[in-house]
Amino acid sequence: MRMNQIDDLLTPGLTFTKTDFSNWIREDNPQYSERSIYWLLNKLQAQKEIIKLGRNLFQVVSDSIVKRPYNYNASIEMKQIEQQIQEEYPRINFQTWEFIQMNEFVNHQIAHNVLFIEVESMLEETVFELLKKNYPGVLLCPSVDTFHQYKISDNTIVILRLISQAPKAMQNSHSACLEKILVDLFSRKLTGQLIQRAEYPTILEDAFSKYYIDERKMFRYARRRDVEREMLDLIYKETSVQLITKGVS
Numbered sequence: 001m002r003m004n005q006i007d008d009l010l011t012p013g014l015t016f017t018k019t020d021f022s023n024w025i026r027e028d029n030p031q032y033s034e035r036s037i038y039w040l041l042n043k044l045q046a047q048k049e050i051i052k053l054g055r056n057l058f059q060v061v062s063d064s065i066v067k068r069p070y071n072y073n074a075s076i077e078m079k080q081i082e083q084q085i086q087e088e089y090p091r092i093n094f095q096t097w098e099f100i101q102m103n104e105f106v107n108h109q110i111a112h113n114v115l116f117i118e119v120e121s122m123l124e125e126t127v128f129e130l131l132k133k134n135y136p137g138v139l140l141c142p143s144v145d146t147f148h149q150y151k152i153s154d155n156t157i158v159i160l161r162l163i164s165q166a167p168k169a170m171q172n173s174h175s176a177c178l179e180k181i182l183v184d185l186f187s188r189k190l191t192g193q194l195i196q197r198a199e200y201p202t203i204l205e206d207a208f209s210k211y212y213i214d215e216r217k218m219f220r221y222a223r224r225r226d227v228e229r230e231m232l233d234l235i236y237k238e239t240s241v242q243l244i245t246k247g248v249s
Helices: 003-009 018-028 034-046 076-088 100-103 124-133 143-148 176-185 199-208 215-224 230-237
Strands: 015-017 050-054 057-060 092-098 114-119 138-140 155-163
Touching: 015 018, 018 034, 034 050, 050 215, 076 092, 076 114, 076 124, 092 100, 100 114, 114 124, 124 138, 124 155, 138 143, 176 199, 176 215, 199 230, 215 230
Parallel strands: 114 155, 138 155
Antiparallel strands: 015 057, 050 057, 092 114
16 A cells, blocks of 8 residues: 555545544555554654554644644753662652653743652652752652742752552653643642632643643542542543543543
8 A cells, every 4th residue: 555545545634543544544454464554553653644642542743733642841850860769779760850850831930849759659769768868859759839948049959759550751861741731730638729720721621732742641649549530521621622532541
């Protein structure tokens, strides 16, 4: 099957599953194996004609839909912390994100950074003891009140427990993925109390307009955190975001 024939099947902006793609190809080419179809999908991705939105979900790239995968270049301070944890405890599972990451999405710019280190359960104190030797202002699982009482002017380090079944960090990095960060905004704990709720619609609209969001991954984690309904209500009622999966896994 020639690639121009495949192009005719793929309307710009179209969202489809692997099953959809397989059915389209086999309609005129019933002899195609699953392996051949998988090769075609990979080739289209390599040529940047389609992009993977999540497990078994793809979208045709469109000039009118200018999006890209989310990537964050961590600050020097965060990179140093990540390196120290990796060198001392190479087997620990942890993810990181920074408060100033949100400056890309919020109206009121964040002046003072907070470095969040989320560590697998039972090892939070281990990382806390490691970092407090070399850094000022390291807080272990603080409440909102404790955070505001003991934070320093800049680069306060907050150690939190990494929620089980949290989405994996970015590839080749410990930086938390955007889907996780968006869900954590709705947490009842510290991470959901630092940005005013009035900013949430803008944050979500900017995130969805600029980046490819794995909605299935995001809503699975939102269910794990018991905030899926709240997220969906805000998206439907206060934003112009058009969901693909409707929050269904």
